[in-house]
Amino acid sequence: METLRRNMWQALNTQEKEALMRKLVHQLPDGMAYKGLETFERFGQRMETGVFTQEGLRFVFVPGDQxxxxxxxxxxxxxxxxxxxxxxxxxxxxxxxxxxxxxxxxxxxxxxxxxxMLVECELISLGWIEVSEEEALVQENPDFPSALEQFKQSEIREYELHQQFRLVRQGEDEVRILWFNEGIELEDVVTEEAAAGFGLLxxxxxxxxxxxxxxxxxxxxxxxxxxxxxxxxxxxxxxxxxxxxxxxxxxxxxxxxxxxxxxxxxxxxxxxxxxxxxxxxxxxxxxxxxxxxxxxxxxxxxxxxxxxxxxxxxxxxxxxxxxxxxxxxxxxxxxxxxxxxxxxxxxxxx
Known part of the structure; x- marks a missing residue:
């Protein structure tokens, strides 16, 4: 069967869809596995489609169309x-x-x-990378230690020092630390993802x-x-x-x-x-x-x-x-x- 268009995909039964999804695996980046079919419905449109995962991240099959x-x-x-x-x-x-x-x-x-195509379900921040407290301290940012301590003692939900670091309260005790991804260029992202078998939209x-x-x-x-x-x-x-x-x-x-x-x-x-x-x-x-x-x-x-x-x-x-x-x-x-x-x-x- 040639490349699937949406009307062709929608006309298939569940068993036919399952078989086609399993045949995709050999085309996919390393570590990506097929998990099964799920149905999504919103805004008057409905789609039963294949779900794949890689390192805990979800991708869905999106059929082509004109x-x-x-x-x-x-x-x-x-x-x-x-x-x-x-x-x-x-x-x-x-x-x-x-x-x-x-x-x-x-x-x-x-x-x-x-x-x-397969499309990643959730988004990745380009400008901010989550790091541990130890990794953040290694950066030797002079403002970070005091800002982190004050944040822990406060009740505010989020604090950011512009394009340096961001602190986000997670629950009552946990603090997520995000570090600005300084210096990365679009070409870096495209090259890195292509090497791993991915493209950008x-x-x-x-x-x-x-x-x-x-x-x-x-x-x-x-x-x-x-x-x-x-x-x-x-x-x-x-x-x-x-x-x-x-x-x-x-x-x-x-x-x-x-x-x-x-x-x-x-x-x-x-x-x-x-x-x-x-x-x-x-x-x-x-x-x-x-x-x-x-x-x-x-x-x-x-x-x-x-x-x-x-x-x-x-x-x-x-x-x-x-x-x-x-x-x-x-x-x-x-x-x-x-x-x-x-x-x-x-x-x-x-």
Whole structure:
């Protein structure tokens, strides 16, 4: 059987899928093992797919497809709540044509052929490496020992010395130490992962994995979902009324008592998790092999007080492109950059 497309894969029964997944093993990097089939369902899309692991990290099989990517017009159109919210927000910045504003923020519409691949489910931080206390002390950073001691004695959840080290409280007693990955270049990452049998996502692949080829603004439709729980905002239900009663237009002022996971961080219909935070980026590469950050804008919109709809366009809209990313230094991008590994698959034969 030739390389699998999504419609072919979906038509197979469980036994046929199992057999094909087991045949993939000889193509995969050392230490990667097939664990079985799992079903993922979200945003109206459903996929039963193969799960693989390597050193405790999960990968899923994503079938290929011929898809249209990019955005320049509505598929169904916004509902009244989204339309009103969007117009009121962008009009404060002098935007009169909402559709043109959105289109200018998105990648162009194009037809793309996506090959089948294994995709890492979770993300790896590019700019930060977790180290032990002993490894951190060896770095001989003059600020680290006192900062660590003060952090242990405090009740704060997280502390960072810009592009040097980050301390994160884990439970009541454990402290995670992250060290800035100074000096690493994109070429280093590409070369190192290629030597291990992995590639990095292209922008086309990222948009396909995030939206599944949907033609709507968000993976779930053209209207914003105000029932979500979002990082930096918390649960959105009722938040407008609470904020309107205050003297500030800051959603973060609303006290949150909801402990649900953040919706945009949950696995999607392929079983892949995304960062779900506009302050962060996921690394993808454009057609020239240059950096094309996806899934965020470094917090530019959200920091401007735009609220959850516009503030989360970079993290929620499938085809969003940060038009200002090319102006950022690599070191600045590294600070908030994450990446995932992929294994592009050759044809699968009977």
């Amino acid at each position: 898809v249209t990517l990019g955005w320049d017009h509505w598929q169904h159109g916004m509902n009244e709540e989204t339309s009103t919210d969007l117009l009121e927000t962008v009009s404060e910045y002098g935007v009169e044509d909402v559709d043109s504003f959105l289109a200018s923020q998105m990648s162009p519409v194009r037809e793309v052929s996506i090959a089948p 292209t922008e086309d692949e990222w948009e396909y994995i995030y939206g599944g080829g949907c033609r709507t603004l968000f993976p779930w439709g053209d209207s914003f979902d105000y029932t979500m729980r979002l990082k930096h905002f918390g649960s959105l239900e009722g938040v407008n009324e609470l904020v309107d009663e205050s003297t500030e237009s800051d959603y973060s002022l609303v006290e949150e008592k909801d402990d649900r996971p953040y919706d945009l961080e949950l696995p999607n219909f392929f079983g892949v998790q995304f960062v779900g935070d506009p302050y962060k980026y996921e690394l993808s590469l454009d057609s020239a092999g240059d950096v094309m950050p996806k899934g965020g804008d470094g917090g530019s919109l959200i920091c401007g007080g735009t609220g959850p709809l516009v503030g989360f366009l970079p993290a929620a809209a499938v085809y969003y492109r940060d038009v200002n990313a090319s102006e950022l230094d690599w070191e600045d991008l590294m600070d908030a950059m994450y990446y995932r590994r992929v294994v592009r698959l050759a044809s699968i034969h009977e």
